[in-house]
Amino acid sequence: MKEMQDNGIISSPLTAVKYGEQFTKKDGKKVLKPNVTYTTPEGYTYKTDNLGRIVSAEGTLELGDGKRKPYAQKTVGRDDRKKDDDGGHLIASIFKGSGDFDNLVPMNGNLNKGKWKTLENSWSKALKAKPPKEVKVKVTPIYEGNSQRPARFVVSHQIGKSKPKIAFFENKPGGK
Template sequence: MAIPQSDDVRAFSYWLRTGRRLARRSPATIEVKFNPWHDPANGEFTFANSGDYHARRGGGGDFGGGGSSGSYDAPRSPRAAAKPSLVKKQQVSKAKAPDRTSIVPVGLAVRPPVETFRRVTKNGYEFELDSGEQMRRASGTLTKGTEKRNLRGQRVAGGSDRRSTDDGGHYIARRFNGPPDDFNLFPQDANFNRGTYRLLEEQWARAKRAGKKVEIEIVPGFEAGSTRPYEVDVTFWINGRRESIKFPNEKSEKRRGK
């Protein structure tokens, strides 16, 4: 059970805690404890050493066992503590705006234009030609036949990139009804033309004589600016069974299978 305190007891207790005299007040007055540490921005109480100390330096008295001595100054009001001259403004550094002319949006990077090929169908085969009329892909099902020769085309195939050791070879041979057009001719190393490529054509001819279906796809590889392919990539299907071989267009090409 709490023991009622007289006004004198309360005043003495207040003086012990704060070092200040308690003025006479009405019973409804709220007692306010004194804390010398305040936040300078809003005047709220803080823990020791975490705000501004508003008591008189050297004061505060000595809290020995019997009481206190000395005195404290009243704390500054929150308005005084928040004066602009007493509060350091935060330095905000403004970053330099990026040069938008050097920014490339993600997904919008400049890409080289994709070359589109012109498609030509001749003698049942489909040829894809680039802007220089070079054959880039030939495909179709082999048929039997003997096309006429294009002697002029075979002599000039490859132009200035043609080598003295080259033949005017056919991507699709005359015996399979390969067209005589220039796009079906290319500067082909003579050893390659008369060696491994001829052996491959013999394999196709045997399959045709046996009544089998032979489908082909031929893709030459070119170095930039050259009209002479450095390789010929051939894929073929005999009755649906797929095989693929890549031939270098060089004299060093060995006989197929060795």
């Protein structure tokens, strides 16, 4: 039976894999397996679609340092990546997000360092509050066609007991 993913793509049922087993090789390159769900040791859960693209990343944030992988950040998205793209973390490294392909997508550099970073900073501030507030997030990259580069992002987030909010970003300068 097929299931509807978060971004509307119909795919085969998802297979839960242990963290570390979400990768495979395609043409000698490390890629994500299609139709899997995996959870990092930090508790962040991801889903991929039938093309091995991340279609959802979610969890309760915690402050810390994730390990960056410059090669992954520079090459994620490969042929679909634009010249002004960064390797954007879906869960930021300041929240112990992975620096590997399992947490990165091609993201416009201006968006990544602008509105996206502003949102991440608001979460960081809430986590540093006295007492700290719980921050829950779900990031849903939306793709067009078979592109490995998201066209937009939907981010639902909740700080403490406040009402959940939803933010929409186009994957272009300014995010609008």
